Amino acid sequence: MEFKDYYELMDVKRDATQDEIKRAYRKLARKYHPDVSKAADAEERFKEVGEAYEVLKDPEKRAAYDQLGANWKAGQDFNAPPDWDAGFEFSGGGYTGGFADGADAGAYSDFFESLFGQGFRSAASGGAYRQQGGFHARGSDHHAKVFIDLEDALNGATRSFSLHVPEVDAQGHVTTKERVLKVTIPRGVKQGQHIRLAGQGNPGMGEGPAGDLYLEIEFNPHSIYRVEGRDVYLDVPLTPWEAALGASIQVPTPAGPVDMKIKAGAASGNKLRLKGRGIPGKPAGDLYVILDIALPPATTEAAKTLYRDMQQRLDFNPRARLGV
Numbered sequence: 426m427e428f429k430d431y432y433e434l435m436d437v438k439r440d441a442t443q444d445e446i447k448r449a450y451r452k453l454a455r456k457y458h459p460d461v462s463k464a465a466d467a468e469e470r471f472k473e474v475g476e477a478y479e480v481l482k483d484p485e486k487r488a489a490y491d492q493l494g495a496n497w498k499a500g501q502d503f504n505a506p507p508d509w510d511a512g513f514e515f516s517g518g519g520y521t522g523g524f525a526d527g528a529d530a531g532a533y534s535d536f537f538e539s540l541f542g543q544g545f546r547s548a549a550s551g552g553a554y555r556q557q558g559g560f561h562a563r564g565s566d567h568h569a570k571v572f573i574d575l576e577d578a579l580n581g582a583t584r585s586f587s588l589h590v591p592e593v594d595a596q597g598h599v600t601t602k603e604r605v606l607k608v609t610i611p612r613g614v615k616q617g618q619h620i621r622l623a624g625q626g627n628p629g630m631g632e633g634p635a636g637d638l639y640l641e642i643e644f645n646p647h648s649i650y651r652v653e654g655r656d657v658y659l660d661v662p663l664t665p666w667e668a669a670l671g672a673s674i675q676v677p678t679p680a681g682p683v684d685m686k687i688k689a690g691a692a693s694g695n696k697l698r699l700k701g702r703g704i705p706g707k708p709a710g711d712l713y714v715i716l717d718i719a720l721p722p723a724t725t726e727a728a729k730t731l732y733r734d735m736q737q738r739l740d741f742n743p744r745a746r747l748g749v
Contacts, residue, residue, distance in 0.1 A: 428497045430499040431480050508572075573610055612705055669689065
């Protein structure tokens, strides 16, 4: 997938005001409109300009796009960095009509979809209503992705998060302000779950209530555990003799170490279950221990001699089932 430089496509500087972006779009849309232009690539250029405008006219999309950095060049191979938009506060945006004359979202490129295809879909923002004394409307809801540690989900915690909020200043430039929120992380929260902070979205109009802020929970990478839903997975190395003869070993768990019996003849990839020792819930998740046989290194003459002795004494062909 190729990186798209939307500023280059719009022929504007990266610090262009929102009004300058709008004027550039109107000029280019007239120039490349398929009903007007005779250029062979007019339709394609019209689509590209519309896509660029869809991003740059929206302060939220533009701020998120800008934080990717100015080091990417048009046409350069690009894959969106994991969780590239984490910590940015968005109102849901969705497609806001950057294309003219009825063009639809299907005209957007893979590059656009990789960045904005999911996290920027429209979110319910409440309704407007009239009462005596004026117009009132509920503020829009906001959304942001934040990262917590696995231990926060296992035990519950209170954490502070810094969120970047895009806005347009008095001169028409897109900037971001930072706000810090102290949030209670409930015990048992899962990856992908949303925590609702009532009244922390956009202010309402008139006497309308403020919208809410929804925090999407993701987990920081853990040094030994990985998580799937409420289940927690742990790779546990075994020596060859523990696997062959059986053993009793100590295994770490989030609640503390436990003794586990390994049956004789264990193999790499065997999965052992510790019920209820995953992320709390109804029902709680489980902890799965995945066995991995680790070979001692043959870095000394004594170790090499031992391996040669095993080679001669053991009638063992690990590739027998392959017919070789």
